[in-house]
Amino acid sequence: MAVIVLLALICFIGVFPLNGCPIKNGLQDFHMGTFDKIAKEVAGYSDVAQKIIDLAVNGKAQNRSYERLANFTDTVGSRLSGSKNLDSAIQYMYNALKQDGLENVHLEPVKIPHWVRGEEFAMMLEPRNHTLSILGLGSSIGTPKEGITAGVLVVHSFDELHKRAREAKGKIVVFNQPFVSYGETVTYRALGASEAAKVGAVASLIRSITPFSINSPHTGWQDYQPNVPKIPTACITIEDAEMMARMAHRGKKIVIHLKMAAKTFPDADSFNTVAEIIGSKYPEQVVLISGHLDSWDVGQGAMDDGGGALISWEALSLIKDLGLRPKRTLRMVMWTGEEQGGIGANQYYNLHKVNISNFDLVMESDTGTFTPLGIEFTGNGESRAIMKEVMKLLQPINVTELADRGEGTDINMWMEAGVPGASLHVDSSRYFYFHHSDGDTVTVQNPIQMNLCSAVWAVVSYVVADLEEMLPR
Numbered sequence: 001m002a003v004i005v006l007l008a009l010i011c012f013i014g015v016f017p018l019n020g021c022p023i024k025n026g027l028q029d030f031h032m033g034t035f036d037k038i039a040k041e042v043a044g045y046s047d048v049a050q051k052i053i054d055l056a057v058n059g060k061a062q063n064r065s066y067e068r069l070a071n072f073t074d075t076v077g078s079r080l081s082g083s084k085n086l087d088s089a090i091q092y093m094y095n096a097l098k099q100d101g102l103e104n105v106h107l108e109p110v111k112i113p114h115w116v117r118g119e120e121f122a123m124m125l126e127p128r129n130h131t132l133s134i135l136g137l138g139s140s141i142g143t144p145k146e147g148i149t150a151g152v153l154v155v156h157s158f159d160e161l162h163k164r165a166r167e168a169k170g171k172i173v174v175f176n177q178p179f180v181s182y183g184e185t186v187t188y189r190a191l192g193a194s195e196a197a198k199v200g201a202v203a204s205l206i207r208s209i210t211p212f213s214i215n216s217p218h219t220g221w222q223d224y225q226p227n228v229p230k231i232p233t234a235c236i237t238i239e240d241a242e243m244m245a246r247m248a249h250r251g252k253k254i255v256i257h258l259k260m261a262a263k264t265f266p267d268a269d270s271f272n273t274v275a276e277i278i279g280s281k282y283p284e285q286v287v288l289i290s291g292h293l294d295s296w297d298v299g300q301g302a303m304d305d306g307g308g309a310l311i312s313w314e315a316l317s318l319i320k321d322l323g324l325r326p327k328r329t330l331r332m333v334m335w336t337g338e339e340q341g342g343i344g345a346n347q348y349y350n351l352h353k354v355n356i357s358n359f360d361l362v363m364e365s366d367t368g369t370f371t372p373l374g375i376e377f378t379g380n381g382e383s384r385a386i387m388k389e390v391m392k393l394l395q396p397i398n399v400t401e402l403a404d405r406g407e408g409t410d411i412n413m414w415m416e417a418g419v420p421g422a423s424l425h426v427d428s429s430r431y432f433y434f435h436h437s438d439g440d441t442v443t444v445q446n447p448i449q450m451n452l453c454s455a456v457w458a459v460v461s462y463v464v465a466d467l468e469e470m471l472p473r
């Protein structure tokens with residue numbers, strides 16, 4: 001033990017030649033030896049990176065991902081889990097990827113939830129008549145045929161609901177929680193109905209999870225808790241939630257009539273859509289690049305997550321068009337059933353985790369394809385140091401940021417199991433303006449921004465897939 005400490009100390013003070021240090025001393029040793037070699041290797045890709053950037057941003061592929069996205073979403077429309085539209089979308093993509101000449105294009109079957117919104121309607125009857133803009137939340141039950149007419153209790157938090165529990169019985173609970181962040185505030189959408197039901201409410205209406213509104217409801221999945229009565233639940237607009245809060249504050253009695261025909265059917269057949277560029281030297285090793293193909297049933301799902309799916313396809317197209325073939329397999333997956341809790345991706349993980357040691361890097365874009373800033377990365381210190389070098393290759397378009405924590409419902413389980421993960425880091429300040437609403441259309445997308453996102457996605461995935469060694473983990 002003492003000898004090891006002494007040798008480590010000698011390494012540290014540099015008596016031994018840097019590369020000849022006989023002992024592993026973690027990140028420090030890595031930086032003194034292996035790292036220099038890898039950094040040089042990565043820097044050697046600057047010409048290839050420039051070629052990818054030129055093709056994507058100024059060359060023949062300019063605006064291609066945007067045009068493909070517009071064509072796809074204008075043709076197919078929204079793509080809710082279990083819907084005919086989602087089936088058409090998967091068929092459309094399967095054909096398009098084959099036609100593009102990508103390899104191993106195939107579909108992997110998954111059972112996914114099948115919830116249908118049906119007709120829905122909400123009207124404030126007291127203190128005055130006013131039609132509320134609503135969207136039922138995914139997995140909500142419907143109301144009885146004649147609807148529910150009940151008085152309203154407005155609360156701003158779960159705490160307030162618990163304090164005023166006695167007032168909730170027989171009421172429609174309206175949550176007017178402020179938007180803090182999506183991650184924090186979405187709890188109200190996920191748990192609001194069950195929390196309201198626990199104190200005897202007959203329905204719940206949740207202020208849409210968004211920082212911005214033009215009277216737009218924003219839907220999303222919700223979860224009934226076990227052993228709690230199921231009550232109908234929908235989202236309302238910021239405007240209506242705030243107005244009802246003001247009315248309640250003035251002591252006005254509020255009455256709402258709510259009618260929803262939502263229904264859940266048995267799970268439906270669906271597929272994850274896969275295409276590859278097969279690796280030349282280590283074909284069994286994989287860099288996975290992804291977005292999800294399903295969407296909500298409002299708008300066109302162009303932003304969430306048409307953009308992420310389409311730049312993932314574009315990355316493979318760019319690499320193929322340049323005649324490049326990385327050492328490892330580059331695998332693109334368009335997930336199904338993401339909006340219901342990453343159903344397609346979870347099944348994919350369970351089926352493929354037996355090969356987890358061959359997964360080099362998992363990537364997902366699902367926070368919009370706006371102006372890219374870099375990537376968010378999860379991995380150990382050594383792989384982070386390598387990724388920093390990779391990001392330098394994107395200097396020509398000034399997209400070099402390596403932020404903390406890769407994220408994405410569809411890749412989280414891989415990262416939790418120790419596989420390095422990356423998500424596209426964009427200026428997402430407007431993302432939740434449109435998220436899960438009728439406003440999520442191609443109009444939100446910008447071809448120039450998508451060119452840049454595609455370039456980042458292609459350079460990062462190609463270079464990592466082509467390095468001699470897998471990322472350390």
Ligand SMILES: [Zn+2]
Nearest residue numbers: 292304305366
């Ligand atoms: Zn999404």
